[in-house]
Amino acid sequence: MTASEVLQHLYLLNTSSPDFLRVLYGLIRYDEDEQYSSTLEGAELTRLVDFLDDVRSFPPVSPPAANQSPQALCSIHTSDDVFRRCLRKLRAICGCHSILPSSHIIRGDLKRIGDGAIAFGGFADVWQGSHDGKRVCIKVLRISLNDDEFLTKSFYKEAVVWKRLRHPNVVPFLGVAHKPLQFVSEWMPNGTITRYVRDNPGADRINLLLDVAEGLNYLHTSYTIHGDLKGPNIIVNHDGHACLTDFGLASISHGINSIRVTHAHGHTPRWTAPEILKGAEEITREADIFSFGMVVIEVFTGRHPFNDSIATSVTFKIMDGERPARPQGTQELGLVDPVWGMTVNCWQQEPTHRPIMAAVVGFLREW
Incomplete structure (x- = not known):
């Protein structure tokens, strides 16, 4: 079958049909080397992009109940995997062909x-x-x-x-x-989180960090890795809540929690995990968590981490295990011993020793 014939068959399926996920999964798996999408152009390419955009807009699959059967669990896992693959496919096609769905x-x-x-x-x-x-x-x-x-x-x-x-x-x-x-x-009227804490010395820094942690945890549970978390990419809205932005390095995870590193373009050493600076082939959720630890320094000081060092020297410091010193005079702002301990855990040299973002959220909520 030609690409057009396969896609036409897919378009005609009802999304609630038991065959829909099977056919869609087969198409995406078979097209991993662009056998279909690379031959499409014009109206056909536009239709495929809009179709994948509609599919990835489906509500996420609900978490399975504790008493669900293995067959039901398998179905949930499969549908979740298909939608994730769909999003990755859409992202790849749009990047390759410089095209966007009409909804964008x-x-x-x-x-x-x-x-x-x-x-x-x-x-x-x-x-x-x-x-x-x-x-x-x-x-x-x-x-x-x-x-x-x-x-x-x-x-x-x-x-x-x-x-x-x-x-x-x-x-x-x-x-x-x-x-x-x-x-x-x-529009976010209060600028970056770093500027906001400088302009508002009495800002509740723990709540701001909770906002960042909540946003990052949402990304991670949505199979997304930010890849460039730092103060300049965190904006404060009109209600004084921090929001993540600038997803130029973000991607959809290929496995459980990682994306392939395809280019070093755009990384900023002051916030970058040591394994990435050393040339790791994957960016993981743990790398985002390391960056979150550096954001803690920004929120409590209003300055970049390693503010007194040039960028090139920061790279070697981080790779060698050096981290910013605990800022003086910040205890009354909320940087007490337990919060500092959480920060230190986030930037552990060994990625597997860092906490998951859900744990950070839980800690900050209770604090």
Whole structure:
């Protein structure tokens, strides 16, 4: 059968049909080397992308009950795996073909506000803007995607990952606009978490860290690894709650808790786990947890970790097991012995010695 014939058969299946998951799983497994998707173009490619987008939008499978049969547990595992593979497939196709599902394209009146950007990154400028009269944040790519293949793929992959995330501690993503390519997200008036604690000395830092932990735990339980957790990628909303953003290095886990490292592009040493700095082939949830430990330093000091060291020396310090010293004068802000102990555990040199994010959430909730 041709790619078009197989896909046509799939499109005709009712999503509640017992054959649906089987056919979808077979298609995705068979297409791991792009035998189908690489031959599609135009309307057929658009239809496949929109179809996969609809599938990955299905509600997540509920956790199994303790008394469910092995057959039921197998079915749950299979359907969960299929939807995860579907999302990975969609992400790969969009990155390869520079295409996005129609649901990702923002419509209506979008415009920038002011005479210049309010923040600058390595490849993009951040503007305040408005969309149909509502204030929004616009991330505008500064360079042509054609100039950087990694950047091209990352742009479309980030949109696919970010669009599916729905959580109070994740910045809501509204969509993508073209000419030039722009990410549009909900406006967060209080800036980054580092700036927020500097501007608000009396801020409840434990609650801010709980917000970050809740958001990160949501990612991890949704088969997503952030990959670049740091203060500049944590924004505070109008209610004073911290929200994760900037999913340019995020990915969908291939196994239980890891993604393949395909490029060192974008990592920032001050927050990066030692195994990644040493060239590990996978980024894991444990690497995100290490970064969370560094975020604790930012939240209690208002400064980057290793603030008195240059980036190149930080890389060697982290690989050698050195960590930031406990900040002085922060006990009254909440950095008491148990919280410091949690921080130290998060940045253990051995990844398996770090706590899971759910445990960090539980600790901070009780504290």
